[in-house]
């Protein structure tokens with residue numbers, strides 16, 4: 001007879017939407033709390049989907065800047081031109097297509113907190129502009145001769161080592177020291193004891209309220225699979241998996257066969273699809289090697305945008 005698990009009666013800590021029952025996370029958030037009250041630049045290092053943006057928002061909300069603007073930008077998802085104009089703003093006519101003046105995030109965030117996700121991916125010329133903001137609290141919008149003053153608190157995030165990027169010549173050493181005044185190491189989901197279980201039930205609870213189906217039990221083998229999986233995509237992946245099995249199954253219980261193949265230790269059912277995925281992965285790896293990790297060059301050669309390349313790399317777990 002199959003055994004079933006039901007939701008345990010646990011009340012997680014809630015740090016501005018970041019839920020946890022794990023002591024490592026309680027300690028981590030206490031540290032975030034302490035540094036939030038300073039004005040120091042913070043670098044959050046953590047795996048994809050592990051909640052870096054939530055941490056950045058939490059730091060902002062715990063800081064003296066809480067009532068001011070919080071802005072977020074993902075350095076890996078934007079082209080160089082777009083990132084420059086997002087951050088610094090531009091004057092009309094600064095480049096082809098600049099039909100209006102645009103105020104940059106650095107100016108809009110004056111007095112607030114700017115979150116730069118995947119900062120290691122920031123192109124070198126933009127790094128120079130950011131360094132000036134951190135050193136002299138000023139910058140120049142594209143196509144302008146005017147110097148704009150701004151007071152921002154920087155929280156950045158990376159999934160890789162900035163030091164390695166510096167060694168590769170892809171990141172300015174002087175900027176690294178400015179952005180990682182306080183490095184915080186966000187534990188991966190796997191290291192947060194009790195969180196896979198707690199979050200599974202939290203996500204089920206939310207899905208029950210949003211959908212027709214009401215799940216109240218998980219079979220023992222499905223539970224084992226959830227608890228023993230490595231969760232490389234962390235909380236985002238767990239949320240996706242629970243959403244998937246809530247949608248795919250029927251009745252009150254989640255069963256092993258409702259879980260996606262990777263959790264059941266199987267290859268994806270569609271062999272051609274998996275071969276395609278593998279060959280795309282190989283191609284990207286080969287191009288990354290050939291272009292010494294320069295994603296723009298890889299994207300150009302593949303005829304796709306840098307943002308699409310970034311998404312593909314994420315899906316294929318190449319970052």
Ligand SMILES: Nc1ncnc2c1ncn2[C@@H]1O[C@H](COP(=O)(O)OP(=O)(O)OP(=O)(O)O)[C@@H](O)[C@H]1O
Pocket residue numbers: 017018019020046047048049050051052053054055117159235236239
């Ligand atoms: N502890 C948590 N409790 C509840 N939801 C969480 C938790 N951590 C993350 N999430 C949710 O998981 C998703 C991913 O989180 P977030 O975007 O903060 O991660 P990230 O580390 O910044 O990801 P990436 O580096 O891939 O951009 C978001 O929808 C977020 O709300």
